[in-house]
Amino acid sequence: MTPPPDGVMSEADLVVDVRAQVAQALAGHAGGGPLPAAERRRLAEQYTGEALDAHxxxxxxxxxxxxxxxxxxxxxxxxxxxVVGAGGLQQLxxxxxxENVHANGADEVFIRYAGxxxxxGPPIAESDEAMIEMVRALATEAAFGDDFSGHGEERTFDRTNPVLDLRLRDGSRLCAIMSVAKRPALSIRRPTMINADLDDLVAKGTLDEPLCRVLQAAMRAKLNxxxxxxxxxxxxxxxxxAARAxxxxxRLITIEDSYELExxxxxxxxxxxxxxxxxxNLEGVGAVSMAALVRTALRMDxxxxxxxxxxxDEVIDLLKAMSQGNDGSFATVHASSSAQxxxxxxxxAVQAPERLTFEASAMLIAESLHLVVHLNWSPDKTRVVxxxxxxxxxxxxxxMSNEVWRPGHGQRAVPNTPLRTETLDRLEAAGLDPRVIDRVGW
Incomplete structure (x- = not known):
């Protein structure tokens, strides 16, 4: 980079200049091959320090x-x-x-916080083209894994593959698009409360303490x-x-489209x-479906x-597992209400290859499931049961179902119809204090 006439380089220009020097040095050190993440970071810090010392x-x-x-x-x-992070996204x-980051182009950035x-938010790249290159760099890192061992998946991001979905190193989920929109765009969902249990969610106002105790007992009692x-x-x-209970x-086996449960x-x-x-993969082969993984999981004890x-269609295999001895299994489903x-x-189920009838689907669901727990937003922007x-x-x-807790003020669940006696007996056998039932207030 040619310095300005007075010899004073702005911080922004210096960043671009040093970044180019470091990238060139890393490329020369790697000899064209990928470096392990820890080694790449160590060298990047070394080359950055040397460049700034020279400046x-x-x-x-x-x-x-x-x-x-x-x-x-x-x-x-x-x-x-x-060079070794997520570019302009790293500070976010x-x-x-x-909790969430949405970018409609490099300079239209919107941030949502946990509360x-x-x-x-600030721009995440100097231009839309730089944003695309940043996403490609993240995809390359994901393809090689954290240690560049080559155990990840092939990820390309171009006009022939305009949609990219990947897991970042910190567990965040990134979905990016290009060429199918006027400008490249991305959304990032951050993992939150990884180590939380239901008591922590009580403290955040998601549910009350009696319902917390019932659901903890339901997990121990292996209700589906x-x-x-x-x-x-x-x-x-x-x-x-809930799984903390x-x-x-x-032995737990999880099946996901993208690792999130952790x-x-x-x-x-x-x-x-x-x-x-x-x-x-890029050759059009190698797919492994969720349904296939559920069937595989059942062979892994x-x-x-x-x-x-x-x-x-993995729903059918999951429901069969629930009804055939794998009690205590659970899943999440998109729905606007517990009934939906x-x-x-x-x-x-009816759209799966088995083409179950609605009647057969209803019977399978009824024989497999015990509870549906529905979450929603309250007016004060709190996630609540x-x-x-x-x-x-x-x-x-x-x-057929009974709504044992229904939406009350602010969408928060309030007691409605009592659980059946056989369910209460099962919960008490799993350690639910009978006095909790009195506190529910049915």
């Missing part, structure tokens, strides 16, 4: 004051974010309070549960928190096998089969 010496030789320590730190951070990803607050709700209502977070000796824990859940569906999000969850499951249904049978095409 400081040039300033002193020219009789100018070098960069201040704070300015040099800002330049180094910006360079490393682009480093903020634990940020529900939304605001406009669907966690339903609309987009971004916290279904995965709630399912993960599962005894640690049980149930493995050396103490709480040491025996977890996480499976992820796979799309076709699970105590529980857990589907991160049921939205296709049954309709969703039936639609997936709004409804709980107990499945009691089927009648023709209809799944």
């Amino acid at each position: 400081a010496r040039q300033a002193l030789d020219a009789g100018r004051a070098p960069l201040s320590a704070s300015a040099e730190a800002r330049v180094a951070r910006a360079v490393l974010d682009h 990803l480093d903020n634990p309070e940020i 529900g607050k939304s605001e406009v 549960i669907i966690f339903a709700g609309g987009t971004n209502t916290g279904k995965t977070t709630f399912a993960r928190a 599962i005894p640690p000796h049980e 149930l493995h824990d050396a103490v709480a859940h040491p025996n977890v096998t996480a499976l992820q569906a796979r799309r076709v 699970p105590d529980r089969v857990i589907v991160g999000e049921a939205r296709g 969850a049954f309709t969703r499951l039936m639609m997936y 709004s409804s709980v249904r107990e499945v009691v049978g089927f009648d023709g095409r209809d799944v």
Whole structure:
């Protein structure tokens, strides 16, 4: 880069200059091949420091004051974010309070925080073209894995593959598009409350303490549960928190389109096998469906089969697993109400290759499920449990259920119809204090 006439380079120009130097040095060191992530970061920090030292010496030789320590730190951070991080996204990803990031082009950025607050964010790249290159760099890293061992999936992002979905190193989910929109766009969903249990959600106002105790007992009693709700209502977070009540000796197998549940824990859940569906590769082969993974999971001696999000023909295999001995299994489903969850499951079942009738689907659901827990947004932007249904049978095409908790003020669940005696007996056998039932207030 040619310096300006007065010899003073702006911070932004210095970032571009140092970034180019570091990228060139890394390319020469790697010899054309990928470097392990830790080694790449170490070298990037070394080359950045050397470039900034050289810039400081040039300033002193020219009789100018070098960069201040704070300015040099800002330049180094910006360079490393682009070379070994997520570019202009990195500072947003480093903020634990940020829950979602949406970019409609490089400079139209919108941020949503965990508490529900939304605001406009800073640009994430110098241009739309730079944004596309940033996404491609993230895709390359995902393809090689954190250690560049080559165990990831092939990910391309171009006009022939204009939709990209991948998991970032911190567990965030990124979905990016190009050429099918006027400008490239991306959305990032951050994992929240990874280590939370239902008691933590009580503290956040998601549900009250008696309902918390009932659901914890339901998990211990191995009731089959669907966690339903609309987009971004916290279904995965709630399912993960509910799973904390599962005894640690049980073997869990999770099936997801993208890893999000993250149930493995050396103490709480040491025996977890996480499976992820796979799309076709660049040659158009190699796909592994969710339904195939559910069937595979059943051959791996699970105590529980857990589907991160049921939205296709894997529903039939999941329901069969629930009704054939894998009690305590659960899944999440997109639905606008607890009652609509049954309709969703039936639609997936009748559209599956088995082509179940509505009557057969209703019977399978009734014989498999025990509870549906529905989540919603309250007017104060809190995610809340709004409804709980107990499945009691089927009648023709209809799944029969009792809404034991219904939406009350602010969409928060309030007691409605008591659970059946046999269900209460099962919960008490799993450790539910009978006095909790009195506190529910049915």
